[in-house]
Amino acid sequence: MASNTMKMLRKFIEFTTQNKGFDRVCDKIIPVAGTPGKCKFSLKVDEGHLNTGGTLHGGLTATLVDSLTTAAIMTAGGSPGVSVDLNVTYMKAVKEGETISINAEVLKLGKRLAFTTCDISNENGILIAQGRHTKFVG
Amino acid sequence: MASNTMKMLRKFIEFTTQNKGFDRVCDKIIPVAGTPGKCKFSLKVDEGHLNTGGTLHGGLTATLVDSLTTAAIMTAGGSPGVSVDLNVTYMKAVKEGETISINAEVLKLGKRLAFTTCDISNENGILIAQGRHTKFVG
Amino acid sequence: MASNTMKMLRKFIEFTTQNKGFDRVCDKIIPVAGTPGKCKFSLKVDEGHLNTGGTLHGGLTATLVDSLTTAAIMTAGGSPGVSVDLNVTYMKAVKEGETISINAEVLKLGKRLAFTTCDISNENGILIAQGRHTKFVG
Amino acid sequence: MASNTMKMLRKFIEFTTQNKGFDRVCDKIIPVAGTPGKCKFSLKVDEGHLNTGGTLHGGLTATLVDSLTTAAIMTAGGSPGVSVDLNVTYMKAVKEGETISINAEVLKLGKRLAFTTCDISNENGILIAQGRHTKFVG
Numbered sequence: 232m233a234s235n236t237m238k239m240l241r242k243f244i245e246f247t248t249q250n251k252g253f254d255r256v257c258d259k260i261i262p263v264a265g266t267p268g269k270c271k272f273s274l275k276v277d278e279g280h281l282n283t284g285g286t287l288h289g290g291l292t293a294t295l296v297d298s299l300t301t302a303a304i305m306t307a308g309g310s311p312g313v314s315v316d317l318n319v320t321y322m323k324a325v326k327e328g329e330t331i332s333i334n335a336e337v338l339k340l341g342k343r344l345a346f347t348t349c350d351i352s353n354e355n356g357i358l359i360a361q362g363r364h365t366k367f368v369g
Numbered sequence: 370m371a372s373n374t375m376k377m378l379r380k381f382i383e384f385t386t387q388n389k390g391f392d393r394v395c396d397k398i399i400p401v402a403g404t405p406g407k408c409k410f411s412l413k414v415d416e417g418h419l420n421t422g423g424t425l426h427g428g429l430t431a432t433l434v435d436s437l438t439t440a441a442i443m444t445a446g447g448s449p450g451v452s453v454d455l456n457v458t459y460m461k462a463v464k465e466g467e468t469i470s471i472n473a474e475v476l477k478l479g480k481r482l483a484f485t486t487c488d489i490s491n492e493n494g495i496l497i498a499q500g501r502h503t504k505f506v507g
Numbered sequence: 508m509a510s511n512t513m514k515m516l517r518k519f520i521e522f523t524t525q526n527k528g529f530d531r532v533c534d535k536i537i538p539v540a541g542t543p544g545k546c547k548f549s550l551k552v553d554e555g556h557l558n559t560g561g562t563l564h565g566g567l568t569a570t571l572v573d574s575l576t577t578a579a580i581m582t583a584g585g586s587p588g589v590s591v592d593l594n595v596t597y598m599k600a601v602k603e604g605e606t607i608s609i610n611a612e613v614l615k616l617g618k619r620l621a622f623t624t625c626d627i628s629n630e631n632g633i634l635i636a637q638g639r640h641t642k643f644v645g
Numbered sequence: 646m647a648s649n650t651m652k653m654l655r656k657f658i659e660f661t662t663q664n665k666g667f668d669r670v671c672d673k674i675i676p677v678a679g680t681p682g683k684c685k686f687s688l689k690v691d692e693g694h695l696n697t698g699g700t701l702h703g704g705l706t707a708t709l710v711d712s713l714t715t716a717a718i719m720t721a722g723g724s725p726g727v728s729v730d731l732n733v734t735y736m737k738a739v740k741e742g743e744t745i746s747i748n749a750e751v752l753k754l755g756k757r758l759a760f761t762t763c764d765i766s767n768e769n770g771i772l773i774a775q776g777r778h779t780k781f782v783g
Contacts, residue, residue, distance in 0.1 A: 247421050251416045252418075252421060252426065253394070253417060253418055253426035253428060254426065254428075255417075256391070256394065256428070278389045278390065279390065279393075280390075281390040282391060282392065283384065283385050283390060283392065283449075284449070288392065289452040289455060290391060290394070290429075290432025291428075293431035293432065293455060293457075294426070294428025294429070297427045311422070314457075315458070315459060315591065315641060316457070316592035316641055317427060318456035318457075318592075318594065318732050319452075319454070319455050320453070320730070320752075320760055320777055320779060321451065321453060321455070322752060322753045322755075323753070324451065338736060338775060339736045339737070339772065341736075343619065343645065344591065344643065346734055348775065358752055361752060361762065361777065363732070363734055363775065365591060365592055365734060453758065454596070454779055456594050456732065458639055460614060460615045460617075476598060476634055479598075481783070482729065482781065484598050486637065496615065499614060499624065499639065501594070503596060503779070505757065505758065522697065523696075527693060528692065528693065528694075528695040528696060528697060528702065529670070529693060529694055529695060529702035529705050530696065530697065531693075532667070532670065532704070555665060555667060556666075556667055557666040558661075558667060558668065559660065559661050559664070559668065559725075560727075564667035564668065564708075565708075566668075566670070566704070566705075566707055566711045566712060569704055569707035569731060569733075570703075571704075573703045573704045573707065574704060587697075589735065590733075592734050592735070593703060593707060593732065593733050594731065594732035594733075595707075595728075595731050595732075596730050597727065597728040597730070597731070
């Protein structure tokens with residue numbers, strides 16, 4: 232039986248990607264596990280996710296951090312808010328066909344600000360990128 | 370007569386966006402001005418650039434920082450390299466139909482690392498986001 | 508005749524550094540120029556500012572970004588607030604005896620959040636570090 | 646019996662702080678636990694660590710991230726290198742007399758670049774700041 236958090240994550244992906252907005256680039260993301268404020272997703276990297284060098288595009292990585300930490304905030308009871316600061320450190324390239332895991336976690340949900348972190352790993356559990364995202368939710 | 374930098378920027382946008390990779394999200398970007406290491410682009414924000422709140426998606430903003438600072442590095446004679454660190458601070462929302470200016474600038478092009486900054490402003494010259502992008506180009 | 512901003516900056520350095528708190532590490536900073544929200548300082552790097560490698564310590568560089576952008580916010584009429592996000596990119600080492608220029612600028616002073624940037628250059632005008640600092644001032 | 650990592654950490658704190666350089670601000674730091682690339686320290690916040698508002702200075706927090714992730718890199722067999730990018734997100738104030746825990750961890754030690762993260766928590770295990778630090782170690 233799916234938990235409420237898992238239902239919320241599926242709805243989040245469906246609602247944000249089934250339209251003509253930018254989130255359509257996240258339409259292949261699959262929610263894998265979730266408790267309030269701590270959510271795991273997977274994504275099989277395909278042609279549409281690549282840079283011209285043939286590896287996962289850094290802009291998409293940043294988009295995953297942005298969108299999936301927002302999902303995590305919502306599972307913790309916060310509003311989606313607006314972005315304040317986002318950062319990403321890139322550690323390893325990912326090729327087409329690899330499946331990545333995205334772990335988004337709320338570090339603190341305050342009255343005005345929400346603080347989150349996001350780990351992205353490859354199939355071998357190697358960290359390929361880590362990001363942080365601060366949002367104004369007040 | 371178009372400068373060499375302008376020719377290079379047009380080629381960069383054409384080459385990166387005319388394929389099925391992630392850079393297709395940048396296909397509406399127009400190079401406006403450029404000298405080696407200092408490049409200006411414009412983008413009219415349309416439906417495909419929006420978040421579900423109806424404003425410019427933070428993931429696209431990060432993608433603009435990523436891709437257009439890479440273009441700037443190339444105009445300065447650097448290789449596109451790979452991303453190391455990227456950060457974005459978001460200051461103001463942008464609505465559909467607004468045209469934004471993206472100014473990407475190389476701060477330092479070293480043997481191993483390239484350091485860049487990127488200002489994104491709206492039509493009134495108000496800064497809407499600022500980012501920095503460090504790449505390994507060695 | 509000193510402008511009000513210059514008087515405010517001198518008072519800021521005096522008030523923050525003439526006590527036993529951490530800001531004492533900034534006691535050699537000299538305000539050089541200032542208009543509301545845009546302030547320039549100089550610092551002659553001495554033994555107390557160095558890392559064990561004999562160059563300007565990255566922690567002090569971050570402290571300069573933190574403290575002097577706070578001064579800039581105050582000259583723009585904002586409260587000192589509390590730090591939310593700070594980042595620094597390091598581009599070049601600085602040795603003992605060199606004098607650095609620190610340019611702190613308010614990008615936006617909102618009701619709740621203040622956004623600032625800070626350029627640090629050496630005597631030859633070469634950028635040695637750049638940082639950004641977001642504060643909650645609401 | 647102290648592990649090699651613990652011996653290395655004690656030597657690191659001793660070597661870096663027992664001189665007239667900027668690291669003297671870290672002289673009260675106590676290594677608590679360590680395995681290669683994963684190190685824990687504690688610090689009792691005193692008057693010398695405060696900002697003028699009477700809480701832990703953000704510049705010192707950044708210095709802790711900078712210096713203690715460097716220690717972690719060295720326990721993993723890396724060279725201290727030079728800073729490339731550092732960021733800190735501040736989540737909660739800390740008062741004089743509180744003891745904080747600093748957990749510095751190497752995410753990846755490459756041939757050229759080292760990637761690290763740092764969690765700083767208060768006595769109740771509440772995260773008060775999180776930072777990331779990329780160094781060039783090549």
